[in-house]
Amino acid sequence: MGTAGAAGAAGAGADAIAGERRQLLNVAYRLLGSLAEAEDAVQEAYARWYALPRGRQDEIVSPGAWLSTVTGRICLDVLGSARARRERYVGAWLPEPLPDRTEWQHGRGTELSDPADQMVLDESVTMAFLVVLESMTPAERVAFVLHDVFRYPFAEIADVLGRTSAACKQLAASARRRVRVAQAPVTAAGQADAVRHVKEAWESKNIAALVDLLDPAAVMTADGGGLVGTALRPVEGGALIAQYMVAIADRAPGLELLERSVNGAPGLVAQRGGVVMTVASFEVVDGRVSRIWVVRNPEKLRPWLEA
Structure with a gap:
């Protein structure tokens, strides 16, 4: 491959890496309940990727999977320290509410420059659902969100949690029971x-x-x-x-x-x-x-x- 071809491949790779941002933000927001913290987690994951030597980057078969794993681990660390932070929080702590896309794009250009622009709103981000997620342990929340919401295989979740696939299945099942206990909202x-x-x-x-x-x-x-x-x-x-x-x-x-x-x-x-x-x-x-x-x-x- 010539120099121009190599540069083109590198550019395509960079575009693919940047294209993971939407998915990573959606995962991180559901894990953390905070758009600001989700953005920080994703930024940290990208910083770690770009800090890798080029040779190490080339060895990684799926950069997207690598970024997902790293983002999940960062969120797990944040969730682990959340209890202490919540104890210092004045009053009750609630997840960060998000407006409809047509509202948060008001006055903006068409580019997805704001992290909120990249959020997908569905039943997994309703306030009732996020509050139920808050009742879970960090490991339960990660296992449940990654598997039940985003359909990540348990083998990949095991890499995030540092546990066996069987243990991750048990965590997701435990979290699922918490969700079932919560009352389902009306239409x-x-x-x-x-x-x-x-x-x-x-x-x-x-x-x-x-x-x-x-x-x-x-x-x-x-x-x-x-x-x-x-x-x-x-x-x-x-x-x-x-x-x-x-x-x-x-x-x-x-x-x-x-x-x-x-x-x-x-x-x-x-x-x-x-x-x-x-x-x-x-x-x-x-x-x-x-x-x-x-x-x-x-x-x-x-x-x-x-x-």
Whole structure:
């Protein structure tokens, strides 16, 4: 092969490596629940790849598989240290919410320059699903996400976790049981109706209507990260949540509620002066809202800011 041919092959290889970024970001976000941390993990994986001698790179049959394994190991390390970080976190910690693609591309060019542009939204990124993932051990989460969501073979997962394929199968099965215990949400249309009714009742400050829309045992969890005011502990019970929501409405004049897609499911966004202040996700069971997850931490609302 001539010099021009070698250069062309090298360029094609570089393009193939860069093309793995979308997949790696999608894997890392589901593993970590944070777009910022996912981006850091993928950047670190690429840094390790480019730090390899050229001869070592040439020996690797599947650079994509290598990057996936390294990204998985980096995420596993991050998950392992997450418990200590969460203990220092002010209030409840919730996954980072993502807007619909048509919203996060607002004002941008057509190039996929922002990591959020490369996220694929499906049932594996709903807030309810991500919260269930948070209940798993790091190894369970990695085994489950890589196998059940992305269909990685257990042999590759074994390389990530440093365990046997049989052990990885057991971890995925254990994680699967946790997912089955969680209540399945209603259809998107049913959730959209429930969310719309909540919005209308909230805007009219109708406590009775809110109580009717909320499950008596509903739980609302808010994440302000200590940067903005919010409930530091979950608010339990439909009646208390309704009262809390109306009290917030009284204290926040000028707040505008919008129906938006949040992590691929119907949700609500509160903004003031065009700036997103709060993003709320919902779980609806038997026509009533059973869980509300409210993210107010401005550091987690980065993808919602218009360019």
